[in-house]
Amino acid sequence: MSEQNKPVAVNMLSKKENNTVSAEHESVQAYFCTATEEFIFLTNDASTGLDSHAVELMTCVDAHKTAKGVYSLAIEQYGKVFSQPERSAELSALEAEVANAESTLQEKQKELQEKLGTFAADGIGYESVVELIPIATKNNQGRNRGVGSRYSYVKKAYYDNLGTGVKHKVKLKAKDETSAAESIFIRDDKNNIKGIDTKKLKEQLTSLDFSAPDTGIKFWDAEDLLKVDKTLTGWAESWNSSLVMDNKEIGQHIDVSAGAQFMRFTSNAGASGEWDPVNGALTFKGEASAVLSIASGTADATIYMPDRIGWALKFHSEKSTTPVEMGMLRLYLETVLNGFAGASVQAEAQLQVTTINGKQALVGQSNKRLPRFSERRTTGAEFHKQMDENEEGVKASGEIFCGARAEVKLTGGVQWLQPVEITTHQGKSGDEAKAAGEFVDFCSISESVVGMAGAGVGGTFQCDLINGKFCFKIAASLCVGVGAKGSFEASVEYDKLMDFGGWLTYQLYGLDYAFFELIAKDAFEAFSKICVMLLSDMKDDIAEQLKKCKINLGTIETQFNDFMASAEAGMQASQQRNQLSKKINQNPNILLKYTPESKGILLYLLTRHGVWDHFDLNNRGDRIIPDIYSERKEAVLNVLSSIQTQKEWFQIFCHRTADGSSLANGNTALKYMVAQNQMNEIRAFLQEGLNRDDEMDKVYRRLKEKSFWGYALMMNNTIGYKLHTKDNPFYPKLAPFSPCNQSEV
Secondary structure, X not given: OOHHHOOOOOOOOEEEEOOEEEEOOOOOEEEXXXXXXXXXXEOHHHHHHHHHHHHHHHHHHHHHHHHXXXXXXXXXXXXXXXXXXXXXXXXXXXXXXXXXXXXXXXXXHHHHHHHHOOOEOOEOOOOOEEEEEEEOOOOXXXXXXXXXXXXXXXXXXXXXXXXXXXXXXXXXXXXXXXXXXXXXXXXXXXXXXXXXXHHHHHHHHHHOXXXXXXXXXXXXXXXXXXXXXXXXXXXXXXXXXXXXXXXXXXXXXXXXXXXXXXHHXXXXXXXXXXXXXXXXXXXXXXXXXXXXXXXXXXXXXXXXXXXXXXXXXXXXXXXXXXOEEEEEEEEEXXXXXXXXXXXXXXXXXXXXXXXXXOEEEXXXXXXXXXXXXXXXXXXXXXXXXXXXXXXXXXXXXXOOOOOOOOOOOEEEEEEXXXXXXXXXXXXXXXXXXXXXXXXXXXXXXXXXXXXXXXXXOOOOEEEEEEOOEEEEEEEHHHHOOOOOEOEEEEEEOHHHHHXXXXXXXXXXXXXXXXXXXXXXXXXXXXXXXXXXXXXXXXXXXXXXXXHOOOOOHHXXXXXXXXXXXXXXXXXXXXXXXXXXXXXHHHOHXXXXXXXXXXXXXXXXXXXXXOHHHHHOHHHOOOOOOOOOOHHHXXXXXHHHHOOOEHHHXXXXXXXXXXXXXXXXXXXXXXXXXXXXXXXXXXXXXXXXXXXXXXXXXXXXXXXXOOOOOOOOOOOOOOHHHXXXXXXXXXXXXXXXXXXXXXXXX
């Protein structure tokens, strides 16, 4: 007789004792199946085989999770030392440790994939698992691993092959299987499970017949039922508790679907010990952590890509023979992982971006290696403007990624390492030295932008103005690493507009103010004009329109023309120019985030003057000796003091027009002649009243001939600006590197 056909009980000896029949039989192992609400009774041999199978799967998942933790910790140790230049001699050994951890993770990932099957973008590629809770009884108390308060997972195919005579089922539901009336699961009007009725669970445990119908053998007595009650009540209460762990849109209902079971399995629930739905945690490669909601089979995850250190981004322009340095880049994502799609993020070596039910989502990508840490540290990411076809990701529905619910959200941001003032490092080292840079968002990933950037923007890394937002399309390979597919669609929210300006102007600075082809021309011009209007009395209207996406290229042009008309002639124009001057003088540092075109427009506006300006009593300053255009001349000098290099100086004067357009039209020979004429006009304006044109000469004399990479942009009349005499040796080594929560590793 085969193992599949053995009876549940074997009648070894029968005898009458006080008119009762006592049957000696093989002890059985009992499990509770969470999805079907039934008890499974197995023979000793079948139980031993199932337990070995479950342990094998659990061990493989646990080894993979452990390897992730070791890899993450190795990167963290490298990052901490990397942020202390005086310890640079230690980096070689630490990089070797990262490489070893990386190799081990790759090996464990391959072993796990062999157990799980290969994830397929065109359907479910993983082998489903069945989630079981081992039940302790007096016959098998502690006999096998994981008895009581634990989860066991076995492949569905293995479970289904446990045939009659080896496996016996007892339904917990007292009524027909199709009826939910007696189910322990409490459902809402949408059929979502909102909780587990522990009272009903207790009642049904005492009313069910736990005996084999063919032999009449009763598996449990009253003492056993107390233990079963305790185990299942603890499980039910832990799941109920997990539903109120946070007020989050995800994880508010219990999920026993195949996708949720698989998600719990790959989250290492089988090896996580006692019920711990609230504090259960898991980690991912790529410097990430997540908290798992056991009952819902979801994980709220924060993921850094390629890691928290980031990597150097280089753009290979067709107009340049050498790549353009764009600084350090990293991506952070806040998302919810669930179902097979969420599990694939944990199990696969690489990731891709896709669209599920019209929303951006992360999914795993099979047979792709991890982006090598050594490559990230030495070569960084170099890209051309055009995205390769093989970088495009999949477009799929939620049905393809079984178990991925529509509530899934993907938010986050693309960050660049913004340099801070190097003067904080003078005479300091180690913990006393402040960071030479900090990661700052310049665009955000959110639901509102999905489909916008994809419709109007192409290329590996490109920005355009679409439906009132500065939208980015960024290839995942730039943020995630070699082999990643798809593209993130992001936008610049209003509260990040000046951070976007800081990123943009720093790229121009690095290019020494050459044409920045990654920003669409119309979008660049729109940003330059918006910056000017945000210094006027139109600020509130413009801000409201930007927040509500009620602005486009046409409306920007119309409003800008209206603003320029109001600032050109009459008493109102004089008041507008005074308002502009006041805003600039109150916060001149904001000009460091303005384009040369913005500054050219400002110089044009500030130096307009006529008869009405002389009648304007507010146009004499507040000094003891009245001075015509006092505030405006101060504002002009502040604009000039924000200039970083001689190249920017000439760029600004060539764009000193009403709309920021170039007077030289790209003619290099003409540029200096045009700029000289413009400088003469500014000089004449500064000579009105109390003469200040000598200060303009001083500004030009202190300008550098070239940019020095890795320093914060500073006003050119500061000591910090004078100290920028070569590329910053601290940047990006002193970037902040926050540690992982070690309890989550």
